[in-house]
Structures are given as C-alpha cells and as structure tokens.
Amino acid sequence: MTAARVEAGISEEALNAELRSLQQQARDRRRHPPAEHNGDRNGDGSNSDGGDGPPNRRLLFTPASKITPRPITWVWDTTPPGAGPAELQGRFPAGSLVLAVGRAGLGKSQFATWMTAQVTNGTLPGCYHRSPQSVVYCAAEDSWEMTIVPRLLAASADLDRVFHVRVADDGDPHARLTLPADTSCLEAGLATHQVVLVVLDPLLSMLDAQINDYRAREVRQALEPVVAVADRTRCLFLGLAHFTKATGTDPLLLVSGSGAFGQLIRAGVGFARDEQSSQPTDPDEGEGGGGGGAGGAFVLSQIKNNLGREELPSLQYVIEPKAVETPEGLSHVSRFHFTGRQSQRSVRDLLRGSGEDAEERSEREEAAEWLRDLLDDAGGALPAKEVKAAARSVGIAERTLDRARARAGVTSKRDGFGKDAVYLWRLACTPHARHVRQHTEGGAHGEHGGEHGAGTPRPRPEGDTKTTTTTRPDVLPSSPSLSPSGDGSGRGAAGGFAWSMEAEPVGPCAVCTQACYSRGPDRRPVHPGCWTRGTPPGIADSGGTPDPGLGAGATGAADDPTVRTGTAAPRTAGTADTHPARSQRSPDGRP
Numbered sequence: 001m002t003a004a005r006v007e008a009g010i011s012e013e014a015l016n017a018e019l020r021s022l023q024q025q026a027r028d029r030r031r032h033p034p035a036e037h038n039g040d041r042n043g044d045g046s047n048s049d050g051g052d053g054p055p056n057r058r059l060l061f062t063p064a065s066k067i068t069p070r071p072i073t074w075v076w077d078t079t080p081p082g083a084g085p086a087e088l089q090g091r092f093p094a095g096s097l098v099l100a101v102g103r104a105g106l107g108k109s110q111f112a113t114w115m116t117a118q119v120t121n122g123t124l125p126g127c128y129h130r131s132p133q134s135v136v137y138c139a140a141e142d143s144w145e146m147t148i149v150p151r152l153l154a155a156s157a158d159l160d161r162v163f164h165v166r167v168a169d170d171g172d173p174h175a176r177l178t179l180p181a182d183t184s185c186l187e188a189g190l191a192t193h194q195v196v197l198v199v200l201d202p203l204l205s206m207l208d209a210q211i212n213d214y215r216a217r218e219v220r221q222a223l224e225p226v227v228a229v230a231d232r233t234r235c236l237f238l239g240l241a242h243f244t245k246a247t248g249t250d251p252l253l254l255v256s257g258s259g260a261f262g263q264l265i266r267a268g269v270g271f272a273r274d275e276q277s278s279q280p281t282d283p284d285e286g287e288g289g290g291g292g293g294a295g296g297a298f299v300l301s302q303i304k305n306n307l308g309r310e311e312l313p314s315l316q317y318v319i320e321p322k323a324v325e326t327p328e329g330l331s332h333v334s335r336f337h338f339t340g341r342q343s344q345r346s347v348r349d350l351l352r353g354s355g356e357d358a359e360e361r362s363e364r365e366e367a368a369e370w371l372r373d374l375l376d377d378a379g380g381a382l383p384a385k386e387v388k389a390a391a392r393s394v395g396i397a398e399r400t401l402d403r404a405r406a407r408a409g410v411t412s413k414r415d416g417f418g419k420d421a422v423y424l425w426r427l428a429c430t431p432h433a434r435h436v437r438q439h440t441e442g443g444a445h446g447e448h449g450g451e452h453g454a455g456t457p458r459p460r461p462e463g464d465t466k467t468t469t470t471t472r473p474d475v476l477p478s479s480p481s482l483s484p485s486g487d488g489s490g491r492g493a494a495g496g497f498a499w500s501m502e503a504e505p506v507g508p509c510a511v512c513t514q515a516c517y518s519r520g521p522d523r524r525p526v527h528p529g530c531w532t533r534g535t536p537p538g539i540a541d542s543g544g545t546p547d548p549g550l551g552a553g554a555t556g557a558a559d560d561p562t563v564r565t566g567t568a569a570p571r572t573a574g575t576a577d578t579h580p581a582r583s584q585r586s587p588d589g590r591p
Contacts, residue, residue, distance in 0.1 A: 072307050073127040075197065075236045076115070078315075090308040092267055094127060094196070095234040097227050099203070099262070099304075101241040101255050102271030102347075106298060107319045108240045109142065110151065110336035111271070112199045115238065117157035119197050133196040134161045136189070138177055140205035147333070154322040154335040163193060179206045180225040187229045196235055203239030204257060213257040220260050227264060239265075249352045251303040268304040270347035273297075274316075297339070301347035314343040352403075367396050367404035372427065375410065378528040381426040384412060386527055389514045422517070 074090035083089070092098050100108050118124035122132035139148055144164055152162060167182065169175035177186070190198070200206050204213055211218045230237050241261060243254040251270040252262035262268070274297050301314040315338055322335045374390060375382060391401045405412075409428040414421055507525040509516040516525040 073234075074308070075119075075126045075128060076124060077126040078312070079125075088309060089312050090126075091269065091302060091305070091312065092126075092236055092238070093307045094236055095231050096266035096307075097223065097230055097237045097239065097264060099239050099241055099255070099265045099268040100271070101243060101251060101268060101303070103243045106271040106273060107317070107334075107336055108271055109139075109201055110319060110334055111300070111317075112137070112201055112238060112240060113148070113151045113155050113157065114336040115197065116152065116162055116199060117155035120158035120161040121156065128196060132158060132161060134163065134193050135197040135199065136163045136165055136186075136193075136195050137199045137201070138165055138206060139199075139201045140176065141202065146331070150324050150326065150331040150333045151335065153324040154333050163195070165189070177206060178208050180222050181208060183225045183229055187233060190229075190233050190235055195233075198235060198237045200237065200239040203241055203261070206239075216258045216260040216263075219258045220264065223260070223264050247351075249348050251347055251351065254351070262304065265304060266306045267302070267308070270301050270303040272299050272301075272347040272350040274299050274343060274345055274350055276345075297343070299343045299345065299347055299350060301343075303347060314346045316341045316343045363400055364403050364407055367391070367400050368407040370394070370396065371401070371404050371408045371410060371425075375425065375427045381424045382528065383517050384423040384425050385515070386517060387425050390512070390527065393512055393514065 072090070073094045074092065075094050076090075076092040078089040078091060079087065080089070100111055102108055115124065116135045116137060119128060119133050119135050122128060122130050137148065142148055148164075149159070152159060165177055165186070167175040167177055186198075189195070207213060207219075207222050211222050213219055226237060229235070242256045243251070244256050246254060248254050252268065253259070255261045298317050298319065299314050300317055302310055302312040304310065305312070317336060317338045319334050320337050321332065323330045323332050325331075370391075371387070374387065388398060388401065391398070396404075405425065410425050411428060413424050413426060415424050416422055505515045505517060506519055507516060508514065510524055510526045512527065514527070516527055518526065518528055520526040520528070
C-alpha cells in the first residue's frame with residue numbers, strides 16, 4: 001500500500017482528505033435522497049440535466065371545482081320526437097373517437113360518405129342539425145378522383161366543406177398523414193377550418209408504420225393523443241376498421257389488431273348482412289333499390305356506447321347504385337341509404353349465425369322444433385328445470401338447447417317469490433287454445449257460438465291470490481303456481497283433472513323417472529310433457545274412474561262428442577316417431 005502511494009506520488013494526508021470527503025457525501029445522500037427519484041433531477045422543480053435531455057416537465061394540480069362541467073352533445077342522434085329520458089338514442093358523441101367496423105363489402109366507406117354529406121348539409125339529426133359544418137376526409141385506400149369525390153356527389157355532399165389533407169414534406173414526396181406524428185398539425189388545421197368531423201378510412205392505415213397494431217401499449221400511445229385532440233376541439237373522429245377472419249359474436253373482439261382499438265373508442269357501430277331478411281327496400285325508391293329484397297338486407301347496430309344507451313334499435317340499410325356526371329362522362333358508384341325500417345336481428349345475432357356450420361344449424365333447428373312441441377304439448381309453459389331434464393333425456397346438449405330457445409321464440413320469466421319462485425320457459429304465443437273443444441252449457445256450439453269457446457274457469461279460493469285452476473279436461477297449465485282443487489284426487493269440476501305445479505320436487509316422474517315438479521291425475525308426479533305423449537303406464541291402470549283427460553281409451557265423458565278425449569293417443573308397437581329429437585323413445589312413449 002505504501003509502495004503504491006509512493007509510486008503514484010500521493011501523500012497520506014491527501015488520501016485521508018479524499019476519504020473524509022467521500023464519507024461526507026455518503027452521509028448527505030442518506031439525509032437528502034437524490035431529487036431524480038421524484039422525477040426532478042436538479043432539485044429545483046425541473047427535469048433538465050443541463051444537457052441534451054428531454055424538456056422540462058412539471059405536474060400541475062387543478063381542483064375539480066375549477067373545471068367547468070358540460071353536457072354530452074351528440075353529433076348523430078336518432079332519438080324520435082317526444083321520447084323520454086329512457087328512450088334517448090344518441091349514437092356518436094361529439095369530442096370522441098368512434099369506430100365503424102365490419103367485414104369487407106358491407107358499405108363502411110359509403111356510410112362515411114353518407115355521414116360527410118349529412119354534416120356538410122346540416123341534415124344529420126344531432127347537435128349540428130340545420131347547421132352545416134366542415135369535414136376532413138382522410139382516405140388511404142381509395143382514389144379521390146375516381147371514388148371519393150364521385151361518392152360524395154352521389155350522396156349530395158357540399159364539396160366546398162369537405163377537405164382532403166395532404167402532407168408537404170420536401171424530403172419525402174410520398175409522405176402521408178401519420179398518427180401520432182401529425183396530431184399537432186392536424187389540431188391546428190381543424191381550428192382554422194372549423195371542422196367537426198374527421199374520417200379516418202381506414203384507421204389502421206393512419207398509424208405510424210413502426211407501430212405494432214397488435215400490441216395494446218403501442219396502439220394506445222398512437223391513439224391517446226388523437227383522443228385528447230378530439231376532446232379539446234369537440235371534433236368527432238370516425239375510424240373505419242375491418243373484422244378479422246375469426247368467428248365470434250362480440251364485434252369489438254373481432255376488430256383487426258389489438259383489443260385497445262375497442263377499448264379507446266367511446267362509441268361504435270357494426271355492419272352485417274342479413275341473408276334471411278325478406279323485407280323490401282324503401283317503396284319510394286322503386287326498382288333497383290338493391291340489397292334489401294329476397295337476397296338479404298344490411299344491418300347497422302350499436303356495438304358500444306359508453307356515454308349513452310347501447311341497446312339501441314338496429315337499422316336496416318341498402319347500398320344503391322348511382323350514376324354521377326363528371327367532366328369525362330358518367331361515373332357509376334354506390335351510395336348508402338337507410339330504408340327507415342328497424343331490423344329484428346342485430347349484428348351480434350347475425351355474427352352468431354355466421355359462425356355455425358351446416359351441421360350445427362341443423363341441430364339447432366331440430367332442437368328448436370323439439371322445444372316448441374314440448375311446450376305446446378304442455379300448454380305453452382314448463383319450468384326450466386323440467387325442460388332441461390327432458391332435453392338431456394333425448395340427447396340435446398344444454399348449449400344447443402339455449403341457442404334453440406332463442407330460435408324457437410321461447411322466453412324465460414320468473415314466477416313467484418322467494419324460495420317458491422321458479423323460472424318458466426314459455427312460448428311467445430300459446431297455441432293450445434285453438435286446438436281445444438270445450439263442453440259448455442251455453443248452447444250446442446258453446447257460449448261464444450262455436451266449438452272453440454273459452455272454458456269456464458273455477459273461482460279461486462277466498463283470499464288466494466296465487467292459485468288458478470282450469471276445468472278444461474285436456475289443457476295443461478301454463479303457470480307454475482297452479483294448485484289442485486276439487487277432491488283429493490285432483491279432479492276438476494268439469495270431469496277432468498287439475499294439474500298442479502309445485503316449487504319443490506314432488507317425486508320422480510311416473511314416466512321418465514326424472515325429478516318432477518308437477519302432479520297429474522290422482523295427484524301422481526308426472527311431467528305434463530311426458531303425459532301428453534300418451535297414457536303413461538302405471539297411471540291409467542291405477543284404478544278409479546278414468547277421466548276425459550287420460551288419453552285415448554278413456555270412458556265416461558269421452559262419449560260426449562263435444563269433449564275432447566285426450567291430447568295424444570298412446571303409441572302401439574310398430575308405430576315409429578319421426579320427430580328427430582323423439583326418435584330415441586320406445587314405442588310405448590318411454591324415453
């Protein structure tokens with residue numbers, strides 16, 4: 001150590017002084033942590049290190065009381081006149097980024113030119129109605145001379161209010177608008193020309209080529225400045241996007257690229273084709289309306305609406321051919337046109353159907369037919385548990401049953417309260433009334449002058465607000481809160497029997513042995529759906545006087561020609577059931 005100091009020419013006193021200096025610096029650092037840990041490298045509130053570092057940064061704190069609130073204004077609002085607060089139909093809010101998404105060939109670009117024409121003419125229902133405004137249209141795929149301008153002419157846009165943006169760059173003759181690099185320049189131009197709508201067709205092409213559109217962080221870094229510009233200028237940014245080739249039912253998850261596209265937008269609409277629609281086009285358009293006839297129609301649905309209602313009506317539209325005059329002759333283009341009708345099928349519904357293959361659709365159709373027959377035989381409604389148990393017994397998967405329920409128009413509704421509540425699956429229209437013949441005392445043809453007169457319901461017990469009983473001998477209950485009346489056997493006053501639906505299982509079904517919530521004749525547990533397939537073994541032979549509702553072979557009231565003797569005749573050996581879902585049952589009616 002001494003030899004090293006001698007060779008270096010450093011005295012011991014100098015070394016001690018340097019050591020004391022280092023120790024003092026260490027103590028100072030412990031007492032006062034470096035400012036750079038708090039984002040302040042210089043300790044004076046700035047972030048500059050005096051070199052070539054980033055510009056100074058500061059955090060500014062503003063109390064919410066200093067921020068002036070403002071209401072939401074809608075650039076596109078389809079609320080009908082006189083609608084209440086719960087019926088508002090704002091679709092595109094001002095000062096936000098929105099998305100129009102769909103597969104190729106569905107008219108997304110035509111929709112953008114329609115929006116442009118409506119805004120420049122002041123005819124778009126919303127905050128700029130009767131107040132024409134300017135629009136910036138940024139197109140990366142279509143030619144302005146051959147496509148954009150002719151489409152604008154076909155849509156009757158005010159071309160003096162539509163601006164084409166080009167980038168002047170001496171170093172790059174092919175420069176184009178790029179986000180986020182040109183965000184500041186774009187904001188300045190919007191204020192100069194009083195623009196309220198910016199169309200980005202397509203949005204993905206406007207992003208910097210260095211940005212990976214499948215990485216959420218990079219997409220956010222590119223689009224968050226655009227969202228900030230939209231908020232400051234109160235301008236609506238409409239981006240067009242495509243679906244991927246994947247299948248699914250959520251339009252936002254099908255947007256090509258990162259999920260951040262669907263997360264950053266405040267509203268969005270989706271486009272789809274309804275191949276099954278047979279609704280005609282607008283009658284005022286005459287022939288050549290295109291797209292709305294038997295070959296199918298197009299549907300536009302709201303797929304996101306953070307600032308308003310998302311469950312808005314789906315609108316039907318068509319793409320019409322249109323010829324426009326140009327200095328060099330006619331140009332044949334197409335234009336977007338709403339038919340004025342609402343579609344019963346949303347874009348999500350159409351996407352759900354397009355993701356199925358032929359076999360899946362066939363299974364769903366068969367299950368829907370089976371479900372309609374089951375509920376029809378049961379009088380129009382059954383508890384959900386019984387329906388699912390019956391479906392399992394014939395090999396229908398629960399997922400297929402759920403999809404078939406929507407196809408069959410079956411609704412689910414809770415009936416009752418507390419632990420006594422059950423969920424009913426009910427047909428939208430109960431068809432049993434038109435099949436019933438009822439014996440009445442009002443004349444040979446019933447009290448309503450026909451054989452299909454409505455039966456006479458038994459009066460409810462005094463003080464009972466939950467029980468109802470039918471005296472029709474062959475009509476099954478359509479409510480889970482029916483209870484038996486008459487004698488202890490459950491026989492009704494009309495010579496039939498009263499079905500009862502219970503909240504708790506009453507035992508295994510006499511036919512299929514599954515858990516049963518209903519009682520039939522003689523108060524025995526039996527599913528109405530099982531009963532109507534034929535006279536269940538073990539019940540018809542249980543003794544007592546047969547009732548008219550016991551199926552074929554009953555006596556007594558069956559001799560009266562005005563009384564129907566049963567809902568279904570029992571099958572005999574050798575009788576095949578051609579129903580696709582019931583083909584697994586044995587000839588005697590057992591599953």
